[in-house]
Amino acid sequence: MTVDALAKGIVAGDRRALARGLSLVEAGAADGAALLDAVRSRLGRARRIGVTGPPGAGKSSLVNALVREARAAGVEVAVLAVDPSSPFSGGALLGDRVRMSEHALDRGVFIRSQASRLAMGGLAATSHDMTDLLDAAGFDLVVVETVGVGQSELEIVRQADVTAIVLAPSMGDMVQAMKAGLVEAGDVVVVNKGDLPGAASCRDEIVAAFGMTAESGGAARADDVLLVSAATGDGVKELLARLRSIPDVVVAERRIAADARRVDAAVVRALADLRLKPAAASLAATLTPAVRRGDVSLEEAVRTIVAAAVGPDREARRP
Numbered sequence: 001m002t003v004d005a006l007a008k009g010i011v012a013g014d015r016r017a018l019a020r021g022l023s024l025v026e027a028g029a030a031d032g033a034a035l036l037d038a039v040r041s042r043l044g045r046a047r048r049i050g051v052t053g054p055p056g057a058g059k060s061s062l063v064n065a066l067v068r069e070a071r072a073a074g075v076e077v078a079v080l081a082v083d084p085s086s087p088f089s090g091g092a093l094l095g096d097r098v099r100m101s102e103h104a105l106d107r108g109v110f111i112r113s114q115a116s117r118l119a120m121g122g123l124a125a126t127s128h129d130m131t132d133l134l135d136a137a138g139f140d141l142v143v144v145e146t147v148g149v150g151q152s153e154l155e156i157v158r159q160a161d162v163t164a165i166v167l168a169p170s171m172g173d174m175v176q177a178m179k180a181g182l183v184e185a186g187d188v189v190v191v192n193k194g195d196l197p198g199a200a201s202c203r204d205e206i207v208a209a210f211g212m213t214a215e216s217g218g219a220a221r222a223d224d225v226l227l228v229s230a231a232t233g234d235g236v237k238e239l240l241a242r243l244r245s246i247p248d249v250v251v252a253e254r255r256i257a258a259d260a261r262r263v264d265a266a267v268v269r270a271l272a273d274l275r276l277k278p279a280a281a282s283l284a285a286t287l288t289p290a291v292r293r294g295d296v297s298l299e300e301a302v303r304t305i306v307a308a309a310v311g312p313d314r315e316a317r318r319p
Contacts, residue, residue, distance in 0.1 A: 003031055007038035010137050015110060018137050022112055025129045036129055039136035046078075046135040047251070049243050050160030052146040057166040058192040061230040063145050064100045066243075067109055069236050070141055076108040078134040081145045082123055083115055110139065123147070123155045125269070128262060131159070141244075157185045159258050161251045162243050164188045169202040187224065188242055194227040194234060203227050271309075280309035 001009075001020070009017030024032035051059050051066075063079060070077045079100065103109040112134075114124050123146055134142045146156045157163045165186035191203045207222045226242065228235035274280065287301040 003034045003038055007035055010035075010039060010133065011042055013138060015107075018110065018133065019112070021133055022130050025133055026114060026124075026126050028126060032129070036132055039133065042136040042138075043132055044135070044255075046139050046142045047244060047246075048131060048135070048159070048161045049141060049143045050146065050156035050163035051143060051166060052156045052163065052186070053166035053190075057168045058230050059145050059166050060100070062164075062166055062190065062192050062228065062236075063143055064102070065230040065233060065236045066143065066240055067100065067103055069233075069240050071103070071106060071108055073240075075140045076138070077141045077143060078110040078137065078139040079112065079143045079145065080127065080130055080134060081111065081113045082127060082147050083113055110134070110137070123159070128159050128258075154185050158261055161254060162187045162246045164190050164239065164243060166190045166192050167202070167206070168193045169196050169199040187246060188239065189225045190239060191225065191227050192230055194229040195232050199227055199229075274309040275305070277309050279311075280305050283308050 001017070006017050006021050006024075010021050021032070021035050024035060026032075049066075051063055053059055060081065063081070067077050067079065100109075100111050103111065112130070114127060114130065123144070127144065131142055131144060144156060144160060163186045165188070167189065169191060189206060191199055191206070193199060203225055206225050224242070226235055226239055228239050230236065275284070283305050287296055287304065290296040291298050291301050
């Protein structure tokens with residue numbers, strides 16, 4: 001199937017075409033890049049929701065509950081679930097579709113798992129591109145569930161239109177575990193498993209710890225710490241409404257910033273690829289031990305390798 005035919009199929013709602021297109025994009029294939037260009041004019045309709053938080057917080061169960069609530073309201077949803085890759089085998093257990101199996105026969109739901117391939121930040125390198133393709137396919141909501149993350153992995157906050165940070169009362173001292181970075185970066189902090197003992201006091205702890213109380217002038221922010229139970233469905237409707245209520249003007253500003261960061265990231269990847277050119281790789285192998293011995297300065301080695309990487313035909317001078 002040609003890229004043109006694939007693009008038309010995706011826009012027309014052909015799920016097989018969408019699955020094939022996602023595979024091309026995930027692989028970083030040239031046809032994947034051409035496909036994204038072909039559907040570029042269709043982007044911007046879907047609200048992109050990020051769901052992140054530490055392992056064990058119940059992110060997948062919460063996403064499943066959000067999808068159920070959205071479908072009850074007639075909203076079509078795509079889910080991109082990023083799973084961690086093994087540092088040894090490189091493989092990943094893509095189990096989120098098992099947890100969301102109740103939606104398997106629903107044409108208004110599309111679920112795709114993706115291995116992180118050891119990328120940092122909770123997402124894979126091609127997650128944003130895959131989200132674009134899901135947007136172009138006409139879904140109302142695109143939910144991106146990240147790898148279980150810690151206190152500094154904020155990539156989803158930089159890419160999504162709106163982000164929910166998911167915590168759970170059974171996780172011990174969450175404030176110490178999460179610190180301020182991730183909790184304060186999200187639009188909504190979700191205390192999941194709200195049916196468990198201690199959930200309400202856990203919410204109060206978060207509100208107090210981050211100065212979200214009325215006394216500190218943070219009453220509005222306190223409203224963004226929600227008690228939810230994915231198991232019982234309590235609070236899920238309110239959470240979905242909150243995530244969808246972020247003003248369009250705010251979303252537009254965030255997308256402009258996300259596009260700028262995306263260009264920067266693409267430039268960094270392109271430069272990294274240049275480093276793999278045979279001439280540059282060969283010089284790096286030679287100069288690295290020379291730097292270690294003190295025969296060549298680090299700055300001189302870098303200049304030489306860069307010259308070899310960017311020079312089209314000339315051989316860089318060895319120091």
